[in-house]
Amino acid sequence: MTESDAGTVWRAPKPLRIFAIGAIVLFALLIAQVAMVWGFYATIGILLVLGVLFQVYWQLLRPRLVASDSGVDVVSDWHPVHLDWKEISRVETGNKGLTIIRADGSAVQSKVPHIAKPNADNSPTEQERVADYLTRRAAWARKSAGPKPRYEA
Missing domain, CATH: 2.30.29 (PH-domain like)
Structure with missing residues (x-):
C-alpha cells in the first residue's frame, strides 16, 4: 500500500513483486540466449515461456486497487x-x-x-x-x- 496525491494504492506485497520482476528478467535473458543458440527451432519453446511470463505479469504485477478522491x-x-x-x-x-x-x-x-x-x-x-x-x-x-x-x- 502506498499513499500519494493520486490516492491510496494497494498492490501485491513488495517481496512478491520483486520476485516476479526478477523471474521475468531471468527468463527474458534465458529466452534471448535460447533464441541466439537455436534460432527458429526454439520458437515454440520461446512462445510458451513468453506466455508464462505474461501470466506472471497479469496475475502478480498488474492487479491493483486505487482509492482516490x-x-x-x-x-x-x-x-x-x-x-x-x-x-x-x-x-x-x-x-x-x-x-x-x-x-x-x-x-x-x-x-x-x-x-x-x-x-x-x-x-x-x-x-x-x-x-x-x-x-x-x-x-x-x-x-x-x-x-x-x-x-x-
Whole structure:
C-alpha cells in the first residue's frame, strides 16, 4: 500500500513483486540466449515461456486497487473498472480478494489486497481494514457528514 496525491494504492506485497520482476528478467535473458543458440527451432519453446511470463505479469504485477478522491479504480480482470464513491454499497472480503458491491447490486472483484492469515492477536487483517475503509469512505461520499475517513495502515 502506498499513499500519494493520486490516492491510496494497494498492490501485491513488495517481496512478491520483486520476485516476479526478477523471474521475468531471468527468463527474458534465458529466452534471448535460447533464441541466439537455436534460432527458429526454439520458437515454440520461446512462445510458451513468453506466455508464462505474461501470466506472471497479469496475475502478480498488474492487479491493483486505487482509492482516490474521484473514486476507486480496480485493475484485476481484462477491463479496469472505475467506481465513483456513490456507486459503492459495501465491500466484502473473501478468499479471492475484495468484492465491491455496487448500489445496483452488481459486483466488482479486486485481487488485492490478498487474503492474509488471521493475526495472532485477533486484530483485523489488511484486507479487512481496506474493506472497512472503502465502505466508510463510500458512506461518507453519500452523506459528507464529519471528516473524510482516512486509511490507517
